Amino acid sequence: AQSVTQLGSHVSVSEGALVLLRCNYSSSVPPYLFWYVQYPNQGLQLLLKYTSAATLVKGINGFEAEFKKSETSFHLTKPSAHMSDAAEYFCAVSGGGTASKLTFGTGTRLQVTL
């Protein structure tokens, strides 16, 4: 069994500020972890993924996430927010090897203000 919890359904940051979106997971086997972004009226797009190689994963658009097994966390960060980062972000976990076992979190909507 696996699950993912995203803390905070809405996060607001100022342009230029640090972005931190939280994700905690549970999995009975070593997990694969993902972050997806969804811009308004669009489908999801993969930001980055953790596949048991490096614990610090770099993705597109300046985002990165760190896998912390002891904390069962995979938080998403970006040093400096841009207006174009406003979107909904989904964390996902797969405890098996197939995409049919991918479990998505409920999403965090990021608002970026001037």
Next chain:
Amino acid sequence: NAGVTQTPKFQVLKTGQSMTLQCAQDMNHNSMYWYRQDPGMGLRLIYYSASEGTTDKGEVPNGYNVSRLNKREFSLRLESAAPSQTSVYFCASSEDLAVLYEQYFGPGTRLTVT
């Protein structure tokens, strides 16, 4: 190269009506998926097709049927629509069912059942 396309973009049905959502991909991917997205619930897998000629149930298959028409196309059918099927439906595809292969999502179909 259009990626994943879905038709229609919007649809309103009355309870009991039927309809088919169409999905096509031009990336020569083997695996295709249908998800539904509901507020506060993230994405849930309805059905998937690991390869041409195969389909399998996902997390929430009740009330739906699918057809993998060929390698490019994967349709989702609602035989007798119910208000509980009001949702946004996303089709996705990936090179293979292995979770390490990125899923590419279509723009979605917004369905309302009255």
